[in-house]
Amino acid sequence: MSDAIPVDSVGIVTPQIALFETPLALSCGQALSSYQLIYETYGTLNERASNAILVCHALSGDHHAAGYHTMADGSRESKPGWWDSAIGPGKAIDTNHFFVISLNNLGGCCGSTGPTSINPETKQVWGADFPIVTVEDWVESQARLADKLGIKTFAAIVGGSLGGMQVLEWSIRFPDRIKAAVVIASAPKLSTQNIAFNEVARQSIRRDPDFFNGQYLDNNTVPTNGLGLARMLGHITYLSGDAMNAKFGRQMRHDSYQYNYDIEFEVESYLRYQGEAFTKRFDANTYMLMTKTLDYFDPAARANGNLAAVLKRAQCEFLLVSFTTDWRFSPERSEEIVNALIKAGKQVSYAKITSEGGHDAFLFPIPRYMTALNTFLTRVANRLATETN
Amino acid sequence: MSDAIPVDSVGIVTPQIALFETPLALSCGQALSSYQLIYETYGTLNERASNAILVCHALSGDHHAAGYHTMADGSRESKPGWWDSAIGPGKAIDTNHFFVISLNNLGGCCGSTGPTSINPETKQVWGADFPIVTVEDWVESQARLADKLGIKTFAAIVGGSLGGMQVLEWSIRFPDRIKAAVVIASAPKLSTQNIAFNEVARQSIRRDPDFFNGQYLDNNTVPTNGLGLARMLGHITYLSGDAMNAKFGRQMRHDSYQYNYDIEFEVESYLRYQGEAFTKRFDANTYMLMTKTLDYFDPAARANGNLAAVLKRAQCEFLLVSFTTDWRFSPERSEEIVNALIKAGKQVSYAKITSEGGHDAFLFPIPRYMTALNTFLTRVANRLATETN
Known part of the structure; x- marks a missing residue:
């Protein structure tokens, strides 16, 4: 650095x-x-x-x-x-x-x-x-x-x-x-909406077949798809709408629409990258656990x-x-x-x-x-x- | 009715x-x-x-x-x-x-x-x-x-x-x-945030192994996990935070926390139900397509x-x-x-x-x-x- x-x-x-x-x-x-x-x-x-x-x-x-x-x-x-x-x-x-x-x-x-x-x-x-x-x-x-x-x-x-x-x-x-x-x-x-986003993140992880009910390490795998998805969603909630507009707007990958499901807008690329990078440094069970810790706090x-x-x-x-x-x-x-x-x-x-x-x-x-x-x-x-x- | x-x-x-x-x-x-x-x-x-x-x-x-x-x-x-x-x-x-x-x-x-x-x-x-x-x-x-x-x-x-x-x-x-x-x-x-939510919804569907790159019907299945997840996420964005608070608040399923990943708050149950119900009436490829139609509109x-x-x-x-x-x-x-x-x-x-x-x-x-x-x-x-x- x-x-x-x-x-x-x-x-x-x-x-x-x-x-x-x-x-x-x-x-x-x-x-x-x-x-x-x-x-x-x-x-x-x-x-x-x-x-x-x-x-x-x-x-x-x-x-x-x-x-x-x-x-x-x-x-x-x-x-x-x-x-x-x-x-x-x-x-x-x-x-x-x-x-x-x-x-x-x-x-x-x-x-x-x-x-x-x-x-x-x-x-x-x-x-x-x-x-x-x-x-x-x-x-x-x-x-x-x-x-x-x-x-x-x-x-x-x-x-x-x-x-x-x-x-x-x-x-x-x-x-x-x-x-x-x-x-x-x-x-x-947490507000109800906060809990709701956490639940979607958890479901993203749990529904990944590589999650194996949390025993993925025993199965020599990690639920990268689900954890990446959870992180993509998280990222949207960490950024303001204005900041996303300012940073990416509707910037396109190509000069014109491609009309397929590949990356069309740069924000899609950013989210996919952030999701993937996160799976390399973070554990899915820990992520699940931390979302529950958030949900439960209510002094x-x-x-x-x-x-x-x-x-x-x-x-x-x-x-x-x-x-x-x-x-x-x-x-x-x-x-x-x-x-x-x-x-x-x-x-x-x-x-x-x-x-x-x-x-x-x-x-x-x-x-x-x-x-x-x-x-x-x-x-x-x-x-x-x-x-x- | x-x-x-x-x-x-x-x-x-x-x-x-x-x-x-x-x-x-x-x-x-x-x-x-x-x-x-x-x-x-x-x-x-x-x-x-x-x-x-x-x-x-x-x-x-x-x-x-x-x-x-x-x-x-x-x-x-x-x-x-x-x-x-x-x-x-x-x-x-x-x-x-x-x-x-x-x-x-x-x-x-x-x-x-x-x-x-x-x-x-x-x-x-x-x-x-x-x-x-x-x-x-x-x-x-x-x-x-x-x-x-x-x-x-x-x-x-x-x-x-x-x-x-x-x-x-x-x-x-x-x-x-x-x-x-x-x-x-x-x-x-669409704003950048709108596109971002659409992309997470699409990725939810695409990452479901039952999606088979969209040819799931040929494989006698449907990507219920991914489509359900997309709908859960959609629902959060259709409702206001205030409406969610008013409807569900932090209403719990049990008298006390269970400290597991089953339903703890009623909003989790609601989202899971909405997601599942949607998969019974809607096609995943159509959902993917409609999100792209939204993304592309920009007169x-x-x-x-x-x-x-x-x-x-x-x-x-x-x-x-x-x-x-x-x-x-x-x-x-x-x-x-x-x-x-x-x-x-x-x-x-x-x-x-x-x-x-x-x-x-x-x-x-x-x-x-x-x-x-x-x-x-x-x-x-x-x-x-x-x-x-």
Whole structure:
């Protein structure tokens, strides 16, 4: 990607693995007797272990949020992490001040225990037998990782989309372990339409004969058709209609219509490519599982739908961020959280960012967005400095 | 469905078939040497053959727009036509005044020549070899049907969604054969997002191993998995997010989460049911074809994207109708047509109807919508009466 490491990069990073031997009871009733989490850290943990920021990933994210695994050119490994634009020295999440932790969640397919791991009891690949995990389970497992790293309280926890749901859950579940919560392009629960799109994605995978009810690895295959289809659909929902129009419009592959089912419009080519590329890096069972994790999240259900009542427990201050053209988790969904926080008497800042980028905008270094994030976290850093003195 | 025919129904109707032996040259360069169109009529054609209204159907519509095929209870045939709420004596499209024609378009699967028909040259089912037809081809074939029925000029042509595109094409292609155009919940061309959803639907079908590259009937099967999936996706885009929330919310199948991939939320059940039901009445090749017909429509392309320039040819008056929560063809898309018509100096009325129904709202008898339609057509009828005197 680059010949030299940019000066504002966290540089070369090496993922680490934490092993957990204490069983983890899951929401579904099952327990994981042991498991591992893969994670990366950027910056330096201070003596009081008070400057840690946890970054929670979204549906198809992983632990590699910033820096480079190698500088070898051309390889996938030489690409910077998925949020490199926001994490680094002098960046919005400033590693000169903070010690940043980014992990791959349980059920993932990038190094943490998940459907592609070996089930210690059967010595076989888990596959579809891997239990469905919830946001609550993730937060529990993240807290254990924090324990292992000697972090009692996070200066901040930050996440976009499904990542934002984890942040919200942290604020409710461990109010004394989080000082600031940054919830980006998220929602307090999925809408019916969100669930419906997830169900179509799951059906795409399940109806692929290569899925074998989730035991495809035992059959030496992967459901590329179904997973690719799910990703194509996902992509449409991540982009705004305006952004798609601006990027592809009705650009054609040929000078005139061909009147067949080959690629006629460039957007078809783009979607097919995105779908195929995804199947090379992501596991279908993990994708299925993550969509269910999204579906199940609904903290307000613990108080008969009263989100403010549930958020009463939170003790941290909040920054909510939404993007104008995001129709997967529209600004209104962030505002539901903002309004519940106000009702619950919490400290909340809210930035609605103008962007054509749709839901994906949360991954982009939009100046006003980065400034909002940095301003909020600078205040957190300044407070830390005061406390230390 | 009903024991007695409602008084405002057109009653029992019998589909008719028109055979055409003159070859039809298609946009794709191929020609159909002969073909048939199935159609229904409601009301009575007046002596001057001046009171005919053509109804053009949308993606999955057919010729059975009003009345009943039989009163036998319980059978699918005893259901009223898809637009029975709008067509009948005293209804918005009043059969006391108008002679209404509704046909199944070429390439369809409900009785007109299409992929499930026999190719006269090979004596085999056409299947995927059936040529892709365009809105232009449909309008040409509809004009021939009009010729056969002795109708030189339509009092009005009416259609929603893809049907509205046919109306628009009529106004441009045969300006002297249409006096009034009613374009409902439509667009002058698909957006990139529209094309993208169509492509995912097509890929759903094509990736089903039972599709056999479109020759599934030769293989004694049908791609129910893929077609069902395409329909599930379609349904999400026909409904507004608000309507889905109102109808299903997060209603669960069981008292608590089951943490598996069976039906957890009722909306999942609804989508699966809709998908499956559709596969019993619709042909996958026709579905593929109709999505391409949508993709290709772009009359403004004939004048370097200048829709107003193309619409200059039109001589009829227009009524445009859109629905507030339609996100497949949003009000802005109808307004593009309205603005082009104003620029072209045409007579145009426009009604934006408040509805939670999303794109599907065009099928519902929303009072303000029906009134707008009826008011416009009453003016057409009054003018006819004056001309007759």
